[in-house]
Amino acid sequence: MIKVENIHKSFGSTQVLNGISSCFDKGKTNLIIGQSGSGKTVFLKCLLGLFQPDQGRIIYNNQDYSEMDEDQQTQLRQEMGMVFQGSALFDSMTVIENVMFPLRMFTNLTREEMKDRAAMVLQRVNLVDADNKLPSEISGGMQKRVAIARAIVNQPKYLFCDEPNSGLDPKTAIVIDNLIQEITKEYDITTVINTHDMNSVMEIGEKILFLKDGLKAWEGTNEEIFRTDNKTVTDFVYSSDLFKKVREVYLKK
Numbered sequence: 177m178i179k180v181e182n183i184h185k186s187f188g189s190t191q192v193l194n195g196i197s198s199c200f201d202k203g204k205t206n207l208i209i210g211q212s213g214s215g216k217t218v219f220l221k222c223l224l225g226l227f228q229p230d231q232g233r234i235i236y237n238n239q240d241y242s243e244m245d246e247d248q249q250t251q252l253r254q255e256m257g258m259v260f261q262g263s264a265l266f267d268s269m270t271v272i273e274n275v276m277f278p279l280r281m282f283t284n285l286t287r288e289e290m291k292d293r294a295a296m297v298l299q300r301v302n303l304v305d306a307d308n309k310l311p312s313e314i315s316g317g318m319q320k321r322v323a324i325a326r327a328i329v330n331q332p333k334y335l336f337c338d339e340p341n342s343g344l345d346p347k348t349a350i351v352i353d354n355l356i357q358e359i360t361k362e363y364d365i366t367t368v369i370n371t372h373d374m375n376s377v378m379e380i381g382e383k384i385l386f387l388k389d390g391l392k393a394w395e396g397t398n399e400e401i402f403r404t405d406n407k408t409v410t411d412f413v414y415s416s417d418l419f420k421k422v423r424e425v426y427l428k429k
């Protein structure tokens with residue numbers, strides 16, 4: 177579980193996060209949505225410990241980050257997996273070497289043990305016969321699977337995904353969303369996903385935090401987002417005619 181209490185973050189005179197509080201449960205896919213520039217990436221970087229909030233607290237399974245010593249912070253970082261926008265694989269490494277990378281960085285496993293673990297997670301993300309290929313030799317959807325395998329290979333307690341669907345066709349995007357949700361439940365991970373994708377919101381939004389101008393404008397589940405009358409949310413989520421129609425159909429049920 178990650179609990180965020182009243183976090184603020186500014187860059188110079190620009191206030192980006194303006195007092196956000198929320199809670200992300202483990203075993204759930206928690207989504208952060210909001211317009212471009214609303215502070216989603218800065219928020220995710222605060223959760224990752226890459227930015228230090230100016231004010232407020234972030235608590236990971238009852239441990240306040242600001243009260244951890246350096247060793248505890250290092251330990252916490254090793255408990256985090258990250259799926260970057262665009263996958264961010266190492267171009268010159270094969271698929272299996274990419275997945276082994278966090279194990280080489282953070283564990284004392286032998287090469288054979290690392291290979292076995294990497295092969296196991298590649299199987300879990302349903303990527304077969306690609307171990308020795310380079311990222312350039314596989315599709316975007318397959319690259320995402322490699323990125324997910326790399327993020328979970330060290331058995332993280334927390335998984336952060338920045339726009340995991342960017343660049344994917346809608347069908348592959350849903351497959352990737354479902355894979356992230358299945359893994360979240362299977363390994364009981366606290367997963368936080370930044371997304372622009374309304375399909376993801378509908379499909380896997382067990383908890384949705386909607387940011388606007390650095391503030392929490394709304395939070396709830398994908399069921400609740402259909403029913404909310406909060407105009408800020410409906411203007412954003414139902415800005416497309418397609419989603420307006422989906423909502424109408426849902427509300428008539």
Ligand SMILES: Nc1ncnc2c1ncn2[C@@H]1O[C@H](COP(=O)(O)OP(=O)(O)OP(=O)(O)O)[C@@H](O)[C@H]1O
Pocket residue numbers: 187190192210211212213214215216217218219
């Ligand atoms: N390192 C930084 N230094 C200064 N300003 C920054 C920095 N990082 C982000 N910002 C500013 O913070 C604001 C929020 O940016 P952020 O990247 O969090 O938005 P976002 O909601 O993720 O947008 P998008 O959906 O387009 O990725 C922007 O005005 C941005 O210019």
